[in-house]
Amino acid sequence: MSEPIRVAVLGASGRMGATTVRAVQEAEGVELVAALDAGDDLRAVTDAGAHVAVDFTVPSVTEEHVHRLVDAGVHAVVGTTGWDDVSLGRVRDHLTRAPGVGVVVAPNFALGAVLSMAFARQAARWFESVEVVELHHPDKVDAPSGTARHTAQGIARARAAAGLGPVPDATTQSLDGARGADVDGVRVHAVRLRGLVAHEEILLGNPGEMLTIRHDSFDRVSFMPGVLLAVRRVADRPGLTVGLEDLLDLGA
Ligand SMILES: NC(=O)C1=CN([C@@H]2O[C@H](COP(=O)(O)OP(=O)(O)OC[C@H]3O[C@@H](n4cnc5c(N)ncnc54)[C@H](OP(=O)(O)O)[C@@H]3O)[C@@H](O)[C@H]2O)C=CC1
Numbered sequence: 260m261s262e263p264i265r266v267a268v269l270g271a272s273g274r275m276g277a278t279t280v281r282a283v284q285e286a287e288g289v290e291l292v293a294a295l296d297a298g299d300d301l302r303a304v305t306d307a308g309a310h311v312a313v314d315f316t317v318p319s320v321t322e323e324h325v326h327r328l329v330d331a332g333v334h335a336v337v338g339t340t341g342w343d344d345v346s347l348g349r350v351r352d353h354l355t356r357a358p359g360v361g362v363v364v365a366p367n368f369a370l371g372a373v374l375s376m377a378f379a380r381q382a383a384r385w386f387e388s389v390e391v392v393e394l395h396h397p398d399k400v401d402a403p404s405g406t407a408r409h410t411a412q413g414i415a416r417a418r419a420a421a422g423l424g425p426v427p428d429a430t431t432q433s434l435d436g437a438r439g440a441d442v443d444g445v446r447v448h449a450v451r452l453r454g455l456v457a458h459e460e461i462l463l464g465n466p467g468e469m470l471t472i473r474h475d476s477f478d479r480v481s482f483m484p485g486v487l488l489a490v491r492r493v494a495d496r497p498g499l500t501v502g503l504e505d506l507l508d509l510g511a
C-alpha cells in the first residue's frame with residue numbers, strides 16, 4: 260500500500276478550514292499533519308513534512324501563502340477567493356521556476372457548482388441575455404463571490420467565441436449598484452442573507468423563454484469531495500490549474 264498524502268490545512272479554525280480538517284481526518288489515503296491559523300508560522304507546514312497544503316484563509320494572505328509553499332516545494336490546493344488574472348499570472352510564472360510543484364486554485368469545490376458553471380458555458384451561446392445571482396451567508400467578506408466571477412468569465416468567453424454581441428440592456432438611469440457588477444459584460448448580483456450558505460443562479464433569457472441553472476450548497480461538506488479530489492491529484496498536475504473543471508474533464 261502507498262504512503263498516505265501528508266496534508267496541512269491553513270485557516271484550520273475557519274468555517275471551511277475546520278470542515279477540511281475533519282474531512283482529511285476521515286478520508287482514506289490522506290493524513291492531517293498540520294493545522295494552522297492566523298498568527299501561526301507557515302514553516303510548520305514543512306516542519307511537519309506536508310506534501311500538500313490546503314488554503315482556506317482570507318483573500319489578503321492567500322497569494323503570499325502560495326508563493327511560500329511553492330518555494331518550499333509543497334503542492335497547494337487553494338479555495339480562498341480574491342484571485343484575479345494578475346495574481347494567477349504571478350503564480351504561473353513562479354511555478355516555471357519550481358518544476359514538479361502543482362497548484363490548484365478553485366473558486367468552488369462543490370461538484371454541483373462546477374457542473375452548473377459548465378452547463379452555463381454550454382448554454383451561453385444560445386441565449387441573448389444572461390445574468391448571474393449569487394447568494395451567501397452575511398459573514399462572507401468578498402462580493403461578488405469567486406464562483407460568480409468565474410461563472411461570468413466563462414459565459415463571457417463562450418459568448419465571444421460564438422460571436423454574440425453585448426447583452427441587451429436599455430438602462431440609462433439607475434441608482435448606483437442597481438444593475439449589479441459588470442464582469443466581462445455579464446451582470447453579477449450579490450445577496451447576503453442570514454440562513455444561507457452558498458448559492459448561485461444563472462438566468463439565461465430569449466424571447467418567450469428563460470433557462471435557470473441553480474446550485475445550492477446547504478452545508479460545507481458539499482465542498483469536501485472536490486477538495487479531496489484536488490489533494491489527491493495536485494501532485495500529478497505540475498504548474499497552475501484554475502478551477503476544478505479540468506480535474507472533472509469538463510473543459511475550460
Ligand atoms: N473554493 C471553495 O469551494 C470555497 C471557498 N471559500 C472561500 O474560502 C475562504 C475562507 O472562507 P471561510 O472558511 O468561510 O472563512 P473564515 O473566516 O471562517 O475562515 C478563514 C480562516 O482563516 C484564518 N486566517 C486569517 N489569516 C490567516 C493567516 N495569515 N494564516 C492562516 N490562517 C489565517 C482566519 O483566522 P481569524 O478568524 O483569526 O482571522 C479564519 O480562521 C473565503 O475566501 C471563501 O470565499 C469558501 C467556501 C468554499
Ligand SMILES: O=C(O)C1=N[C@H](C(=O)O)C[C@H](O)C1
Nearest residue numbers: 340366367399404405406457
Ligand atoms: O465564502 C463562501 O462561503 C464561499 N466562497 C466561495 C466563493 O466566493 O465563490 C465559494 C462558495 O460560493 C462559498
